[in-house]
Structures are given as C-alpha cells and as structure tokens.
Amino acid sequence: MQIAKVRGTVVSTHKDSSLKGVKFLLLQFLDEEGRLLPEYEVAADNVGAGVDEWVLVSRGSAARQVSGSEQRPLDAAVVAIIDTVSVGNRSLYSKKDEYR
Amino acid sequence: MQIAKVRGTVVSTHKDSSLKGVKFLLLQFLDEEGRLLPEYEVAADNVGAGVDEWVLVSRGSAARQVSGSEQRPLDAAVVAIIDTVSVGNRSLYSKKDEYR
Amino acid sequence: MQIAKVRGTVVSTHKDSSLKGVKFLLLQFLDEEGRLLPEYEVAADNVGAGVDEWVLVSRGSAARQVSGSEQRPLDAAVVAIIDTVSVGNRSLYSKKDEYR
Amino acid sequence: MQIAKVRGTVVSTHKDSSLKGVKFLLLQFLDEEGRLLPEYEVAADNVGAGVDEWVLVSRGSAARQVSGSEQRPLDAAVVAIIDTVSVGNRSLYSKKDEYR
Amino acid sequence: MQIAKVRGTVVSTHKDSSLKGVKFLLLQFLDEEGRLLPEYEVAADNVGAGVDEWVLVSRGSAARQVSGSEQRPLDAAVVAIIDTVSVGNRSLYSKKDEYR
Numbered sequence: 028m029q030i031a032k033v034r035g036t037v038v039s040t041h042k043d044s045s046l047k048g049v050k051f052l053l054l055q056f057l058d059e060e061g062r063l064l065p066e067y068e069v070a071a072d073n074v075g076a077g078v079d080e081w082v083l084v085s086r087g088s089a090a091r092q093v094s095g096s097e098q099r100p101l102d103a104a105v106v107a108i109i110d111t112v113s114v115g116n117r118s119l120y121s122k123k124d125e126y127r
Numbered sequence: 128m129q130i131a132k133v134r135g136t137v138v139s140t141h142k143d144s145s146l147k148g149v150k151f152l153l154l155q156f157l158d159e160e161g162r163l164l165p166e167y168e169v170a171a172d173n174v175g176a177g178v179d180e181w182v183l184v185s186r187g188s189a190a191r192q193v194s195g196s197e198q199r200p201l202d203a204a205v206v207a208i209i210d211t212v213s214v215g216n217r218s219l220y221s222k223k224d225e226y227r
Numbered sequence: 228m229q230i231a232k233v234r235g236t237v238v239s240t241h242k243d244s245s246l247k248g249v250k251f252l253l254l255q256f257l258d259e260e261g262r263l264l265p266e267y268e269v270a271a272d273n274v275g276a277g278v279d280e281w282v283l284v285s286r287g288s289a290a291r292q293v294s295g296s297e298q299r300p301l302d303a304a305v306v307a308i309i310d311t312v313s314v315g316n317r318s319l320y321s322k323k324d325e326y327r
Numbered sequence: 328m329q330i331a332k333v334r335g336t337v338v339s340t341h342k343d344s345s346l347k348g349v350k351f352l353l354l355q356f357l358d359e360e361g362r363l364l365p366e367y368e369v370a371a372d373n374v375g376a377g378v379d380e381w382v383l384v385s386r387g388s389a390a391r392q393v394s395g396s397e398q399r400p401l402d403a404a405v406v407a408i409i410d411t412v413s414v415g416n417r418s419l420y421s422k423k424d425e426y427r
Numbered sequence: 428m429q430i431a432k433v434r435g436t437v438v439s440t441h442k443d444s445s446l447k448g449v450k451f452l453l454l455q456f457l458d459e460e461g462r463l464l465p466e467y468e469v470a471a472d473n474v475g476a477g478v479d480e481w482v483l484v485s486r487g488s489a490a491r492q493v494s495g496s497e498q499r500p501l502d503a504a505v506v507a508i509i510d511t512v513s514v515g516n517r518s519l520y521s522k523k524d525e526y527r
Contacts, residue, residue, distance in 0.1 A: 028352070030337070030370040030405055034159075035214040038128070039183065042207030043173055043193055051128070051183070053212065059334075059355060059367045067159045069183055073343055075398075078215055080390055083339065083351070083369055087386050088188050089402040091142040100173075100206045102189040103128055103142060106400045107342030112353065114335040115378055134259075135314040137230070139283065142307030143273055143293055151228070152285070153312065155259060157312040167259045169228040169283055179317055187289050200273075200306045203228055234459075237430070237516040239483065242507030243493060251483070253512065255459060267459045269428040269483055278515055280446055289490050290493070300473075300506045303428055303490040328451070330437070359434075359455060359467045373443055379478075383439065383451070383469055386490050389502040393443055399521055406500045407442030412453065414435040415478055424491040 028083040029068075030057045032110065033076050045099045052076060052105060054084055061112070061119055066093035071096065081095050082122055083107040128182040129168075130157045130209065133176050138171050145199045152176060152205060153182055159220055161212070170203035171196065182218055183207040228283040229268075230257045230309065233276050245299045252276060254284055260303050261312070270303035271296065275277055280326060281320055283307040329368075330357045330409065333376050337369050343347060345399045348369040352405060354384055361412070363417055370403035371396065381420055383407040428483040429468075430457045430509065433476050437469050445499045452476060452505060454484055461512070461519055470503035471496065481520055483507040 031054035039051070050072040055062040068084055073093050076082045082105045090104035091097050112120040131154035139151070150172040156164040168184055172192050182205045190204035191197050193210045212220040231254035239251070250272040256264040268284055275317050276282045284304045290304035291297055312320040331354035339353050356364040357363070367417040368384060377380050382405045390404035391397050412420040430490050431454035437450070450472040456464040466483060473493045482505045490496050490504035512520040 028401070030367075030369060035212065035217075037183065037209060038213075039207035039209050041174055041210075042141070042183070045192070046207060051135045051207075053159075053214065056133070059353075059365065065159065067130075069130060074341055083142045083337065083342075084402045085402045086397040087402050089390070089400045091192070092345070092391065098192055099193040100189045100204060101128070102185045103188050107339035107346060109337055109339050109342075111338045112335065113338075114353065117335075117397055119335070123416060135317075135319070137283065138311045138313075139307035139310055141274055141310075142283070145292070146307060153259075153314065165259065167230075169230060174315050175284065191287070191292070198292055200285045200289045200292040200304060201228070202285045202287050234513065235519070237483065237509055238511045238513075239509050241474055241510075242483070245492070246507060253442075253459075253514065263458065267430075269430060290489070291492065298492050300485045300489045300492040300504060301428070302487050303486045311428035328501070330467075330469060336486065359453075364455065371512035374441055383437065383442070385500045385502045386503050389490070390499055391499045392445070392491070392500040403498060407446060407451075409437060409439050410441075411438045412435065413438075417435075419435070 028085050031055060031068065031082055031084050032057055032063065033078050033080050033082060035078065043100055050100065068103045070105050071101050072105045074105055074108055076105050076108050081109040083109060128185050130212065131155060131182055131184050132157055132163065133169065133178050133180050133182060136176065143200055148208065168203045171206050172200050172205045172207055174205055176205050176208050181209040183209060228285050231255060231268065232257055232263065233278050233280050233282060235278065243300055249299065264305050268297050268303045270305050271301050271304045274305055274308055276305050276324055281309040283309060328385050330412065331355060331368065331382055332357055332363065333378050333380050333382060335378065343400055349399065368403045370405050371401050372405045374405055374408055375410050376405050381409040383409060407413050428485050430512065431455060431482055432457055432463065433465065433482060434478050435478065435479050442498055468503045469499050470505050472505050474505055474508055476508050477507050481509040483500065483509060498507050
C-alpha cells in the first residue's frame with residue numbers, strides 16, 4: 028500500500044453502471060518523509076476519509092477485495108485512515124496531533 | 128484510477144477475435160494540476176467518451192470488470208466521464224464550463 | 228494498452244513447458260508522437276505481427292485472456308496490429324502509407 | 328519480489344473490517360547494492376519481521392496468496408526474512424553478520 | 428516479459444511456509460541494447476537458470492501460472508532461458524557465442 032493525503036473529489040454522472048454510488052477521492056501520494064509527491068490517484072472511498080487525512084491506498088485487483096466492489100472496474104481504493112506512522116522510534120505522523 | 132484526456136482513436140482490423148467491436152481511445156494522462164503529461168494509454172471505451180473530454184481510466188484486471196469484456200485481453204478501460212474535479216474548496220475542472 | 232513497434236524476436240528452447248510453441252516478439256514502445264522510447268517488452272504474439280509493424284500490447288493478466296494462453300506464465304501479449312492512430316483530426320500513423 | 332528494509336510501522340483503527348489484526352510495516356526499498364532508495368511500501372507482515380531486517384516483499388495479487396489474506400484488500404506483503412544475498416561469489420548481505 | 432541477467436541468489440529460512448523449496452534468483456534487468464540497468468528483481472526459478480545467463484522474467488500474477496506455484500505469494504518468476512535475441516536482421520545476443 029502507499030500512503031496518500033486526501034486532496035479532493037472527482038464527480039461523474041456518466042459512468043459504468045456498476046460505479047453508481049461509489050465516492051471517488053483525489054489522493055496525492057506522500058514520500059517517506061511525508062512530503063507531497065507530484066503523483067496522484069483517484070480511488071474509491073471505503074472508509075469515509077476526509078480532506079487532509081492520511082490514508083492507505085491499495086491498487087490493482089486489491090481494490091476489488093472490498094465488500095460490494097468485487098465486480099466494479101476499480102483499480103484503487105482507500106482501505107484505511109492512518110492514525111500513526113513511525114520510523115524506528117521516531118513519530119513521522121500522528122493524526123491526533125494534526126487535528127487537536 | 129487516473130485522470131486522462133481523450134485525444135484520439137486507434138483502429139485495428141487484424142486483432143484478437145474477442146476484440147471485435149471494441150472502440151479504442153487514445154488517452155493522454157493529466158497531472159494533478161490538469162496539465163497534459165507525456166504519457167498515454169490506449170483504452171477500451173465503455174462510456175461513449177469524445178475527444179477532449181476528461182475521463183477516469185482503470186488499468187489492469189479492472190478493465191475486464193465491464194459487462195461483455197470479462198474475457199477480452201484488455202488492460203485499460205475508460206470507466207467514467209468526469210463532471211468535476213475539486214481540490215479542497217477549489218474547482219480544478221468542470222465539464223460544464225469547458226463546453227458552454 | 229500501449230503502442231509498440233515490432234523490432235525482433237527472442238528464442239528459447241529451455242523454458243516452462245507450457246510455453247512450447249509460443250512466439251516471442253521483442254517490442255519497443257512508442258511515445259505519443261510515435262517516436263521510439265528506450266523501453267521494450269517481450270510479448271507473446273497472437274496476431275502474426277511482423278517486424279516494423281505497429282501493434283497494441285496488453286500487459287498483466289490481460290495477456291492470458293487469449294485462447295490457449297489461459298494458464299501460461301505470460302505477462303505481455305500482442306493483441307492487435309494497428310491500422311491507424313489519429314489525434315483529433317490529425318493522422319499520426321497509417322499502416323497503408325507505411326507499406327505502399 | 329523486491330528487497331526492502333523494515334523501517335517502521337503504520338497504525339490504523341478506522342479501516343476496512345477485513346484488515347483487523349493485520350500488522351502494517353513501513354518498508355524502504357534497497358537498490359542492487361543494498362543502499363536505501365527513496366521509495367517505500369506499506370506491507371502486511373506475514374513473517375514477524377523486525378525493524379532493520381532485510382525482507383522480500385511481494386506486490387499485487389501475490390500479497391493475497393497468504394493463508395487468511397485471500398480476501399483482504401492488500402497489494403503488498405512481507406513474505407520472507409532474508410538470510411543472505413549473494414552476487415556471483417560475493418556476499419552482498421548476511422543477516423548473521425549484521426546481528427552478531 | 429523482460430530480459431534479465433542472473434546475478435546471484437537470495438536465501439531465506441524464515442518465510443511463508445508455501446515458499447519452502449523455492450529457489451530465489453537475483454536478476455538484473457537489461458536494456459534494449461543488452462546493457463545492465465540499475466533495476467533488479469528477485470524471482471522464483473522454474474527453469475534451472477545459472478549465473479550470467481540471460482532469462483525471460485514474468486511478473487505479476489503470471490508468476491503463479493507455473494505448476495506447483497499457483498498459491499504461492501510470488502510476483503516474479505524466471506520462465507525461460509534465452510538462446511538468442513535478434514533485432515531485425517542483427518543478432519543482439521546468442522547464448523552459444525557467450526558460452527563456447
């Protein structure tokens with residue numbers, strides 16, 4: 028999985044019929060120091076993530092291992108909202124600190 | 128999924144027999160600011176997208192999660208025509224504005 | 228799918244037994260202007276493509292969606308010989324013009 | 328598979344319900360000389376790997392070929408802790424030497 | 428598939444139990460002129476390849492289309508030892524010449 032930050036949303040009314048009701052988030056990837064990279068992914072949201080939250084995104088066939096999405100033409104999904112990222116003993120990110 | 132712009136078409140008469148009737152679009156990827164990237168993909172069109180429209184493209188096995196394409200040797204498909212892309216409170220793209 | 232040009236062949240006698248009789252083509256990818264890129268792929272040929280022809284190559288599990296290859300350890304296959312590539316109203320490539 | 332070094336952990340309480348109990352490791356990839364690359368992956372740990380160990384990471388659908396993970400939305404998993412890496416007759420890495 | 432050169436081996440005793448008995452080769456990719464690239468892959472060996480041989484490596488789910496590996500968490504496998512690579516009428520590589 029990759030670590031990404033929720034930046035926004037993508038809306039489409041004219042789409043594959045199986046995608047009705049799927050919420051598309053615009054994610055921007057973060058590097059190993061938590062800096063924004065010039066790479067993004069549009070992913071189905073399975074966990075109710077909000078703008079600026081750090082999330083884990085699964086790509087490829089993993090995106091369809093989510094209840095209800097087995098037969099949707101999805102190649103990326105948000106599968107977790109991140110609480111903390113630690114490198115060795117050092118805290119790289121803590122959601123609690125960001126939002127208090 | 129990635130955001131791409133429809134640029135043109137690819138036509139082939141001599142192809143795997145399962146691909147008869149599939150329309151191939153030439154897509155060019157866009158970066159997170161909506162600028163054209165020097166990367167493209169040829170994707171099966173499932174939604175009737177036209178030149179210059181912004182679309183969502185799914186790659187890998189997701190491209191075969193479309194009714195009728197389950198057993199076609201496809202690794203990319205247009206799965207949605209984009210109405211709007213928003214980053215935070217800012218609108219990055221609105222189809223309505225482009226086409227009025 | 229990506230657009231590639233057939234450059235040559237790869238021959239192997241000592242290989243996974245399921246690959247007997249598979250013809251391997253050496254493909255070089257083309258950019259969105261039709262120029263050769265420094266990237267190649269060795270792909271199973273399903274359509275009888277010849278040197279210098281432009282083809283569509285599918286990668287990943289798509290390469291096994293071809294009759295007879297369902298259980299071969301292939302991750303790339305030539306699935307179509309390209310007749311024309313058009314960008315907007317402009318013709319980028321026409322096989323007829325190349326070969327007359 | 329790629330060779331990576333375990334750098335830390337990622338913790339999430341709000342996630343796809345199938346991911347309960349999965350331990351997420353933050354891995355950093357190594358190049359062919361064993362130097363850290365600026366690329367990472369968050370992977371499910373199947374083997375009890377610890378910080379600084381060298382591991383093999385499998386990506387894509389391979390990550391779900393682990394007992395119990397068949398239907399989890401995972402696209403990366405640690406599948407082995409590396410003892411030795413040899414290039415020709417030269418030893419590039421030996422866990423025994425690192426930890427004595 | 429990609430063309431790679433066998434450079435060495437990776438040994439692991441502590442690994443997913445399904446991987447017992449699998450031999451892991453360290454492969455380094457070659458460019459379209461046969462030069463070593465700074466990219467490698469650790470792949471399961473299915474064909475008994477030796478150091479310095481040129482091989483075809485399949486990645487992704489293709490690596491599990493080998494008898495006995497269907498349920499192993501592998502994302503790369505050596506599927507063929509290369510005899511010759513030809514570009515047009517030119518020979519880029521011939522195993523016979525290398526080893527006589």
